[in-house]
Amino acid sequence: KNEVEQSPQNLTAQEGEFITINCSYSVGISALHWLQQHPGGGIVSLFMLSSGKKKHGRLIATINIQEKHSSLHITASHPRDSAVYICAVRGGANNYGQNFVFGPGTRLSVLP
C-alpha cells in the first residue's frame, strides 16, 4: 500500500464547477503540503497544513489528522486551474526531511 494516495487520478471539470481532490496517508506526519505543477513543469507550493483549514483565494485546504485525510477544494474553477495537484507529507518531529513522501498527483483539466 502506498503511503500517500490521491483521488481521483484524473479529473475533468467545466469552468465554474466546485472541485475536490482528496489525499489519504498512512504514516504519522508533522505537516502536509499541497503542490501545483503546471503543464510546463514548474511546481508551486499552495498550502502547508498541520491542522484545520487554510484558504487562499479560490483554494481551500483542509486536514483531518485523526482520519489521516486532507482535501483540496477549488471554488469557481477556471481553465487556468488546469494542472497536476500533488499531496506531500512530511514525517514526524524526529524525522525532519527524510520522509517527505509525495502522492501520485491528480491531473485536473478545466474546460471553458
Add this chain to the structure above:
Amino acid sequence: EAQVTQNPRYLITVTGKKLTVTCSQNMNHEYMSWYRQDPGLGLRQIYYSMNVEVTDKGDVPEGYKVSRKEKRNFPLILESPSPNQTSLYFCASSPTVYGGYTFGSGTRLTVV
C-alpha cells in the same frame, strides 16, 4: 525577486561523464532539497540539507552527491551518470524544514 535558480534547464550527456546541476536561492533559507520526478513514480526526495554543512539522504540517494558549503547553494553532483538517472530534477528551499517551499524551474536531464 525571491527565487530558486536551477541550471541548466536541459542537459543531454553521456554515460559516465561527471556533471553538476546547480541550485541557488536568494531568500536566506536554511532548508534545501533535491527531488527527481519520473513518470509513474512521481516525485521522490534525493537529498536534503538542514543548513550549511548538514546534509542527509532522502529516499533515492544512490548515484548522487550533494554539498552545502554556503547557505545559498546546494549543487547536485552525478559522479558517473547512468541512463536510469534520466529524469526531471527539482531543487527546493524553505525557511526551515517546516516552512513553505519554493521550487526551482526544474532540470530535464537525459543520459544516453
